[in-house]
Amino acid sequence: MIFDVVISGAGPNGLMLACELALAGVKPLVLEQRTGPSDEQRANGMVGQVIRLLDRRGLYERLSPSAPVPAAQFMFAAFPLPLQSLSDNPVYLVMVPQRKIEETLAERAAELGVTIRLGHALSGLAQKDDRVLVDVDGPDGPYRIEARYLVGADGGRSVTRKLAGIGFPGVTTDRTVSRTAHVTVPASYRDAVTGGLRVPGYGVIPPFLHHRTEFGLIAYAPFPDGRTLLSVNTYDMPAPASDFTLAELQEALTHVLGGIEVPLGPPDGDGPHLLRRLEAGNTRLAERYRDGRVLLVGDAAHVHSAMGGPGLNLGLQDAVNLGWKLAATVRGWAPDGLLDTYETERRPAGERVTMHTLAQRTLVGPGPEVTALRTLFGELLREPAVLRHIAALIAGSDITYPTGSDEPVVGRFAPDLGPVTRSGRPLLVDNTGLLGSVAAPWRDRVDVVSVPVEGPAAMLVRPDSYVAWALPTAAAPLPAPDAGASPDLGASPDAGADAGAGAAPGAEALRSALTRWFGEPAAVS
Numbered sequence: 001m002i003f004d005v006v007i008s009g010a011g012p013n014g015l016m017l018a019c020e021l022a023l024a025g026v027k028p029l030v031l032e033q034r035t036g037p038s039d040e041q042r043a044n045g046m047v048g049q050v051i052r053l054l055d056r057r058g059l060y061e062r063l064s065p066s067a068p069v070p071a072a073q074f075m076f077a078a079f080p081l082p083l084q085s086l087s088d089n090p091v092y093l094v095m096v097p098q099r100k101i102e103e104t105l106a107e108r109a110a111e112l113g114v115t116i117r118l119g120h121a122l123s124g125l126a127q128k129d130d131r132v133l134v135d136v137d138g139p140d141g142p143y144r145i146e147a148r149y150l151v152g153a154d155g156g157r158s159v160t161r162k163l164a165g166i167g168f169p170g171v172t173t174d175r176t177v178s179r180t181a182h183v184t185v186p187a188s189y190r191d192a193v194t195g196g197l198r199v200p201g202y203g204v205i206p207p208f209l210h211h212r213t214e215f216g217l218i219a220y221a222p223f224p225d226g227r228t229l230l231s232v233n234t235y236d237m238p239a240p241a242s243d244f245t246l247a248e249l250q251e252a253l254t255h256v257l258g259g260i261e262v263p264l265g266p267p268d269g270d271g272p273h274l275l276r277r278l279e280a281g282n283t284r285l286a287e288r289y290r291d292g293r294v295l296l297v298g299d300a301a302h303v304h305s306a307m308g309g310p311g312l313n314l315g316l317q318d319a320v321n322l323g324w325k326l327a328a329t330v331r332g333w334a335p336d337g338l339l340d341t342y343e344t345e346r347r348p349a350g351e352r353v354t355m356h357t358l359a360q361r362t363l364v365g366p367g368p369e370v371t372a373l374r375t376l377f378g379e380l381l382r383e384p385a386v387l388r389h390i391a392a393l394i395a396g397s398d399i400t401y402p403t404g405s406d407e408p409v410v411g412r413f414a415p416d417l418g419p420v421t422r423s424g425r426p427l428l429v430d431n432t433g434l435l436g437s438v439a440a441p442w443r444d445r446v447d448v449v450s451v452p453v454e455g456p457a458a459m460l461v462r463p464d465s466y467v468a469w470a471l472p473t474a475a476a477p478l479p480a481p482d483a484g485a486s487p488d489l490g491a492s493p494d495a496g497a498d499a500g501a502g503a504a505p506g507a508e509a510l511r512s513a514l515t516r517w518f519g520e521p522a523a524v525s
């Protein structure tokens with residue numbers, strides 16, 4: 001038996017990819033070296049466009065009881081961003097632990113019929129012309145399987161990436177030590193008005209935001225459940241060889257506050273309680289996202305500072321970009337080059353995130369020269385255009401895929417279309433009533449829908465929610481659907497089986513976009 005797709009790694013990105021493949025009709029096999037859920041505490045939430053995307057798949061409602069909303073305030077390099085001042089704020093935010101995200105995605109994958117083999121680690125691979133030989137270490141010993149495609153979703157230390165010989169260039173910063181723990185602080189140090197940390201002789205450190213001093217970075221997070229997480233980053237204060245303790249966190253906090261002591265106590269209540277020290281930090285981007293039949297997704301393709309939590313926004317959108325393209329390739333209808341657009345579209349998105357996280361690391365660094373740079377950057381941030389630019393960067397909503405079209409919406413994230421996007425199928429949104437028959441030969445893979453939406457009267461929307469084509473807004477006024485032939489915007493007289501559709505505005509351009517993204521139409525029997 002040859003598996004269509006084997007995914008190495010059941011972290012959030014491997015699971016998301018599995019769900020997307022299954023929605024598109026390809027059930028992958030997922031290998032996971034862990035034998036149970038991870039007990040590592042990573043993400044506390046997600047930020048950016050991915051929240052809208054998860055909502056479009058009906059997954060957001062499993063993570064949060066309230067509808068997705070943009071954050072009134074967020075942060076960039078320890079600068080508070082007054083996002084409520086933006087009319088079109090793209091910085092959606094949800095606070096939800098990574099474990100819950102993984103549970104939700106695993107549950108969805110199971111509903112969609114995906115098999116996950118826990119306790120099975122990928123240990124080797126060899127590519128042949130038409131398949132990949134995958135070596136696995138399982139609970140009963142090593143074995144080999146075959147797959148048409150293998151996806152490495154096995155995290156920053158990706159075995160898949162290493163075995164495929166894909167380089168991972170970048171930088172390692174070894175001056176930083178990040179210390180994080182659940183703590184208690186005396187009531188007199190808690191600011192009743194802001195919820196922040198009141199430091200005598202210094203001021204109030206606002207809650208849930210990074211706060212920089214010339215000696216390091218503090219993040220104070222008093223969660224509504226009563227638990228308080230404190231994170232302190234230092235420079236040139238190396239970690240001792242001994243295990244991390246609360247006393248070490250206390251010492252680091254005092255150092256970053258320039259000698260002022262805030263007494264820290266151990267956390268109250270039931271655990272698990274976090275006590276974590278991370279040394280150094282990597283910012284790296286895979287030199288290729290694909291090598292033949294092997295692809296990389298998520299942290300396997302990029303690692304960077306967790307500052308501002310951009311990881312899942314990036315990785316889950318990689319997974320959704322790749323899912324439908326890989327499924328189309330496996331199912332045989334993918335046009336030439338479709339799978340390669342995964343790298344041409346998503347690697348630049350990875351470059352943006354590695355760029356801005358590295359820039360943020362620099363901007364929170366120690367020393368008076370960084371303080372001077374921050375003064376200037378802070379002045380720039382007061383410009384609404386700069387704030388908007390940074391907000392789009394954080395949200396990942398500034399990503400435009402290359403399409404060759406001049407239409408402003410094409411290559412960009414589509415407007416919300418309601419429940420029709422849950423299926424993950426390509427959509428022709430046709431509010432003209434004239435173009436549905438143009439897409440009819442693709443009906444096995446493209447659904448035609450009419451949804452009231454701001455923007456062009458017709459749009460072709462890919463499964464990852466990006467617009468592949470739109471009826472030019474400068475088009476001549478559309479006739480009523482029953483008004484017969486209309487001015488042609490490029491249709492050739494013999495362009496379609498249906499003469500009416502062939503003459504509809506944009507028909508020829510739509511046909512060409514359908515072919516470009518969704519292949520040749522199915523043969524009519």
Ligand SMILES: Cc1cc2nc3c(=O)[nH]c(=O)nc-3n(C[C@H](O)[C@H](O)[C@H](O)COP(=O)(O)OP(=O)(O)OC[C@H]3O[C@@H](n4cnc5c(N)ncnc54)[C@H](O)[C@@H]3O)c2cc1C
Nearest residue numbers: 009011012013033043044121122154155298299309311312
């Ligand atoms: C401290 C910290 C805080 C973070 N905070 C945030 C945040 O607030 N918001 C945010 O968006 N992101 C955050 N991130 C980033 C986020 O956690 C990662 O981007 C995310 O986990 C990447 O998911 P992944 O599926 O690509 O990889 P991983 O989560 O690393 O999953 C990889 C999986 O592959 C498995 N695996 C590895 N090797 C093999 C093998 N050989 N065979 C089979 N299975 C294998 C692993 O066991 C693991 O389950 C944070 C990261 C850290 C470290």
